[in-house]
Amino acid sequence: MSTQLSTQANRQSAEALARSKGEPDWLVELRGEAAELAGTIEWPKPEKVRIERWNLTAIGNYEQPKEAGAVSELPEVVRGLVAEGTENLLIQRNSGAVWKQTSSELAAKGVIFTDLETACREHGDLVQPYLFQAIAKDEDKLTALNAALWNGGVFVYVPKNVEVELPLQAILYNDNPEATFAPHILIVADSNSRVTYVDCAVSDPGAAAGPFVHPSIVEVFVKPGALVRFGSIHSMGETGVDMTIRRAVVENDGRVEWIIGDLNDGNTLSDTKSVLKGQGSTSDTKVISVGMNSQQNSLTTQAVHFGKSSDSNMVTRAVMKDSASAIINGITKIEHGATKANGVQTEKVLMLSPKARGDANPILLIDEDDVTAGHAASVGQVNPEQVYYLMSRGISKQDAERLIIYGFLAPVVSEIPVEAVRGQLQRLLERKLEG
Numbered sequence: 001m002s003t004q005l006s007t008q009a010n011r012q013s014a015e016a017l018a019r020s021k022g023e024p025d026w027l028v029e030l031r032g033e034a035a036e037l038a039g040t041i042e043w044p045k046p047e048k049v050r051i052e053r054w055n056l057t058a059i060g061n062y063e064q065p066k067e068a069g070a071v072s073e074l075p076e077v078v079r080g081l082v083a084e085g086t087e088n089l090l091i092q093r094n095s096g097a098v099w100k101q102t103s104s105e106l107a108a109k110g111v112i113f114t115d116l117e118t119a120c121r122e123h124g125d126l127v128q129p130y131l132f133q134a135i136a137k138d139e140d141k142l143t144a145l146n147a148a149l150w151n152g153g154v155f156v157y158v159p160k161n162v163e164v165e166l167p168l169q170a171i172l173y174n175d176n177p178e179a180t181f182a183p184h185i186l187i188v189a190d191s192n193s194r195v196t197y198v199d200c201a202v203s204d205p206g207a208a209a210g211p212f213v214h215p216s217i218v219e220v221f222v223k224p225g226a227l228v229r230f231g232s233i234h235s236m237g238e239t240g241v242d243m244t245i246r247r248a249v250v251e252n253d254g255r256v257e258w259i260i261g262d263l264n265d266g267n268t269l270s271d272t273k274s275v276l277k278g279q280g281s282t283s284d285t286k287v288i289s290v291g292m293n294s295q296q297n298s299l300t301t302q303a304v305h306f307g308k309s310s311d312s313n314m315v316t317r318a319v320m321k322d323s324a325s326a327i328i329n330g331i332t333k334i335e336h337g338a339t340k341a342n343g344v345q346t347e348k349v350l351m352l353s354p355k356a357r358g359d360a361n362p363i364l365l366i367d368e369d370d371v372t373a374g375h376a377a378s379v380g381q382v383n384p385e386q387v388y389y390l391m392s393r394g395i396s397k398q399d400a401e402r403l404i405i406y407g408f409l410a411p412v413v414s415e416i417p418v419e420a421v422r423g424q425l426q427r428l429l430e431r432k433l434e435g
Contacts, residue, residue, distance in 0.1 A: 011035040014148045017062055026128055027120050034137045034147030044140045044245075046269060047361060048327045049298040054241050054267050058211040062151060063179035065096030074099070074173075081171050081200045083418050088113055090170040092152035094179035109162050116153030116184055126157050130188055134219040134247040134275070142243055142269075146217045150184035156197055158226075163194040167418050170199040177210035177239065185218040189226040189254075198231040198418045201244075205237045205265075212239065218246040222254035224278065231259040231416050235428050238265035238293065245271045252278030252307070259415045262289040262299065263428045273302035276310035276341075286412040287316040290432040291324030291356070300329040301345070305338040305371075314345040317409055319433070320356035328360045330375065336367040343371075349379040350408050352401075405433060 014035035018028040043052055068074055068091070071082060078091060087103040090113065097115035106113065112123060119127050137147035154170050174181040189195055201214065214236060222228050228248070236242050242264045248256040262270050274283035285301050297320075303312035318326040332343035349358025362375035382401050390400035406413075409429065416422035 010039070021117065023117070023120055024124050026124070030132070030137065031148050034144045037138050038141055038144040038148055041138065041141050041144060044142055044269070046271070046298040046300060046327065047329050048359060049269070049296055051269055051298070055211050056213055056241060058177065058213050059145070059149065059215070060178050060180040060212060063095040063176060065093060065098050065152070068098045071099060075175065075204065077202060077204055078171055078173050081202070081421070081424055083167070083169055083421060086169050087166060088168045090115060090154055092170070092172045092183055094174055094176050094181055095151045097152050106164060110159040111162060111164060112155060112157040113168050114155055116155045116186055117151065119155035123155070123157070126188065127155060127186065130186060130219065130221055134221065134249050135217055135245060142215055142245065143217065146182055146184060146215045149180055150182045150217070151180060153184040154186070154199070156187040156195065158189045158193040158195045160190040161192045164196065167196040167198050169418065169421070170197070172199060172201040173203070174212065174214070174236070175204035177212035181212060182215050184216070187220045187228060187230070189222050189228045191223045192225040193223070194227045196229040196231070196417050198416070198421050200421065200424065201232070201234045201236065201242070203236040203240055210239060214240055214242045214244070216242070216244040218244070220246070220248040220256060222248060222250040222256050224252040224254060227255045229257045229259070229417055231418070231421065233261040233263065233421065233425050233428070234268070235263045236266060238295065240264065240266040242266065243269040246273065248274045248283065250274060250276050250278060250281040250283060253280040254278060255282045258283070258285040258287070259412065259417070260287040261412070261425050261428070262287065262297065263432060265292065265295065267295055268297045268299070270298070271300040271302070273304070274312060276303065276305045276307050276312060278307045279309055281307045281310045283312045285314040286415055288409050288412040289318040289326060290429060291318065291326055292321040292432055294323045297324070297326040299326060300331065302331040303333070303343055305334040305341040305343060307341070308338060309340040310338060311341070312343045315411065316347045317412060318349045318358065319352065319405055319409065320349065320358055321352045321433070323353065323355040325357035326359070328358070329363065330361070331363045331365070332373055332375070333365040334368050334371050334373060338368050339370040341368065341371045343373045345375045347377045348408070350405065351379070351381050402433065
């Protein structure tokens, strides 16, 4: 089943569903407006990828979540992702949250870590000023669709001067392709706070065998002097389309760190952007992707500099097998007035097959003179000289290529802040690279 948002009746349906879940009036209105917009505006248009040719209608219908009595009741694929000893965990299954836990220590400090639906009802004064402010609901059909239908989701609020030492972990899981699976993640780090958030978005390859679309949005607000580390691994099945937009707004001396692993088996649209509003604001983005079969990957990283002495670094590395393709766009934009800004980006694609395709597009848009900026891009196959050197040391050709690939991806993998998640990423990489 799919949901088409093109008529007034669908606005009524979106509003009716919101009311049935007890959502506040301001959110009901937002959903209704977005439902109407979704029927009138177009899908995003990434460079060199015609996403309108993908199956984008399999949005599904809302499925009432059933809370789990214990993590042990959840499927093995979920239990295997839970970091050992974690005290702060949220799990969404299909259309809603089924498990939440936050340590009493964090709660005593005023930290909020819950699903976004609950946050809208219980902490509307904190949510409303930020929801769909980093990303406008009318930006395109994808943002409107998420605004109308998002469910479950994650909300993180860290008060001023509070440091969250242990990572917050969320697992977003889909095992029913007919259920709407559209999380929205909202993180607000107040002045001089610190937080690390890590999530995994996965699907059950057996249960979620039908087509499905995962329209996901992430909004991060980094207040003056705050630090947010955001790690995310996506590993969904080949019948799914993953479309995820991430935005961070960073104020004076704030810092955001993105660590993204796009390891889906289906088509992927991934767009991660930092808006460096404040003086001395910084952003560091690392993205890896592994493609196989005939999947298409559109991977975009962006940094927009408004603040003086702002700094951005973006690294994207992709490995393509079979006839998979990766279109990588790195965009550094330095606005007029952002003096002393520095923007650096690197895009690299490693192709393991003559039919694989890689396209790296570094873009610098500079409207200020007193700045520094640079880029590097490369597309190529495994270096035969490196393979020969390793084979001369008694290593098989297959193992030699694997070592080279892992070395190629290591600068990103090593940055995952949670050991259990880092191990899971390595296992997913092995699965994809070995087919």
